[in-house]
Structure formats: structure tokens, C-alpha cells
Amino acid sequence: MKRETDTAETVASVGWPARSMPTDFGKLLPLPRAFYDRDPRRVSRDLLGKVLLRRDGRKVLAARVVEVEAYLSNDPAAHSFAGRTDRNAVLWGPPGIAYIYFIYGNHYCFNLSCLPDGVAGGVLFRALEPLVGIEEMARARGLVHADGADLRRLTSGPGRLAEAFGITRARDNGKDLTSAASDLWIADDGSRRPRVRVTTRIGINKAADKPLRYIVPENRFVSGRKAE
């Protein structure tokens, strides 16, 4: 079984707990719908350390989840707060579906729906640690070379990670992340459960004091952090 990482340095970059077995990331199975059919706070906590995967033809992109935010039902900061609209319909639907929105005229943000059909809730992906497909991510981001210093610029931030994975509303909104046929999914690669720290959310005005941002504190790909 071949190791699919681009460089040895990649996986070892930030001291993530070593895996016992090399992983063929493209073969990892999607997390089941029941995983997402829970409170977004619980889903957020459990998503840290999981792997986001994209299959693009023969290529596979993989990156570890290191920062997310929960958006609850009846949450003033959530897009669903003012009621169901065409844009936010996915949040009100069944759990485990990709919700993509376009923001500031420039960027896409990638979320997934939580809680049962009829109840709005979601999780926003804010930062990933790249594992596989570094060159492809760099190209998608418009960066020539992903050297050590620039690696954080690939997937550290919600707009950045969406761009690195080629995630757009037209392509991915409404996609079932739990389907084995999906080209976008999330999996458990067997790595150890990371430490989790909870902070307030970024870039919002309403309910800005609520502790609903979940990060892996020692990970350098968490957004809004200087190089160490």
C-alpha cells in the first residue's frame, strides 16, 4: 500500500500524532449520517482531527480538520436565524449535506448541515492541515510554490480552504457528504483524537460572545495565528 503524501515533511510538519499504518486516503469511507444528526457543538468537537477528502478524476485531496465553528438552531449569528430562504435551505434539510455560501463578493465558505430534517444547524470549516495533493491545492489557490512558510496560506481560513478544494456553490451546495459516490466527503483515518479548545467565533457581530469555535490548539494551521 503506497503512502500518498506528497512529501514526508508534509505529514510530519506540525507534530500530529504519528499514524501506525500508511493511509490510502482515497479509500477512507465517509462518516455516516448519524454522525451529523446531532447538536452542531458535538459535531464540531468530533470533526476536529477528521479528514476532508476531495476526489477530482484520478487525483485525491486530503486535509485534516483543525478549526470549525458551530452554528445552532435559533442562533442570531446563523444564516438560518431569519428563517428558511433559497440560500440557506440546506441548513434546514437533512444532516450531512454541504452548505456553501458566497461572501464579500470574493469567497466561498464550506459548511455542513446538522440536526434532523426540519431543524436548522450547521458547522463552518475554518482551517485544515493539508495532507495530500499539496501541489493541486497550491495551484487552485494561485500560489506557485507551497514552501514551508507558505503552506499555511493554502487552507488556513474558510475562504482559503474552499478555494484550495475547488469548493463552489454551483459545484457542491446540496451535495450529500455521506454518500460513497460523493467526490467530497469526510472520514476518520484512525488518528488519535486531538486536544480541543473552545473560543468565541470569528468575524461575526451577533452572539459574538458565545464559545462556539473549536480548534486544535497546538496546530499551526489554525487561522489568525502567526508562524511559530
Place this chain on the structure above:
DNA sequence: ATATCGATTATCT
């Protein structure tokens, strides 16, 4: 190192 600002458009009032 932190602050401020412009880009650019879908969505909602």
C-alpha cells in the same frame, strides 16, 4: 506586529 482598507456580488430590506 497591528491597523486599515478595497475588492466585488448574492442576498435580503
Place this chain on the structure above:
DNA sequence: GATAATCGATATG
């Protein structure tokens, strides 16, 4: 017509 779950560039200490 205003706003936005952001980013990158530029300015300033």
C-alpha cells in the same frame, strides 16, 4: 441600497 461566518495588500510603529 446595505450588508456580509473573508482575504490580501498597504501603511505605520
